[in-house]
Amino acid sequence: DQQVKQNSPSLSVQEGRISILNCDYTNSMFDYFLWYKKYPAEGPTFLISISSIKDKNEDGRFTVFLNKSAKHLSLHIVPSQPGDSAVYFCAASVQQWGSARQLTFGSGTQLTVLP
Amino acid sequence: DGGITQSPKYLFRKEGQNVTLSCEQNLNHDAMYWYRQDPGQGLRLIYYSQIVNDFQKGDIAEGYSVSREKKESFPLTVTSAQKNPTAFYLCASHRRREGQPQHFGDGTRLSIL
Numbered sequence: 001d002q003q004v005k006q007n008s009p010s011l012s013v014q015e016g017r018i019s020i021l022n023c024d025y026t027n028s029m030f031d032y033f034l035w036y037k038k039y040p041a042e043g044p045t046f047l048i049s050i051s052s053i054k055d056k057n058e059d060g061r062f063t064v065f066l067n068k069s070a071k072h073l074s075l076h077i078v079p080s081q082p083g084d085s086a087v088y089f090c091a092a093s094v095q096q097w098g099s100a101r102q103l104t105f106g107s108g109t110q111l112t113v114l115p
Numbered sequence: 116d117g118g119i120t121q122s123p124k125y126l127f128r129k130e131g132q133n134v135t136l137s138c139e140q141n142l143n144h145d146a147m148y149w150y151r152q153d154p155g156q157g158l159r160l161i162y163y164s165q166i167v168n169d170f171q172k173g174d175i176a177e178g179y180s181v182s183r184e185k186k187e188s189f190p191l192t193v194t195s196a197q198k199n200p201t202a203f204y205l206c207a208s209h210r211r212r213e214g215q216p217q218h219f220g221d222g223t224r225l226s227i228l
Contacts, residue, residue: 004157006157009155034216036219041124041221041222041224042221042222043119043121043205043207043219043220043221043222044158044205044219045219046216046217046218049216089157089158091158101146101209101217102160102163102173103158103160103217105150105157105158105159106157107155107156107157108155108156108157
């Protein structure tokens, strides 16, 4: 049973436009969410996170939105650049103070930004 | 430069052989993790460790073993009991504090000869 789902395996966007990547989750205990970016044959790179006490977090061109009632989060990239072309993973966890945090990952969305 | 080093980058295993993947970090992170990635899928947790000499099974621990004798090191052994070991293996670590994301190494690709 997939607790974190990224239903779009791929997305193509024109350079300069907005990229919107979506993620749904089923476990209502999740209260910490992250987005990672991954290039082939490399490890994922942390992009941005959001705690469930917020509904928006922004860092430069990247903004994550969280809709707890819909159990949905999205990553907005504005403006999109060719270097943003990569696989984006959504991950979720239950925050536990002082404990290792098990992350549950979605299956990823391949973003291609066209020049 | 602080970071997580995984070695080797590519590894080949014969049927029936155990192999060990190395993961070293100099970030002074407490917790370390091993994940497996298969094509078209997300990362799945194999094992994790919160402190030295302690580790816990993740979702897919069967056929794998780990040790945590030093804070900096968390090697993963893929045993012959793992029937489908071909995958991309990723090691991660983080500080055990709220809001600290996991940081990943560059992975080891394991293939069966």
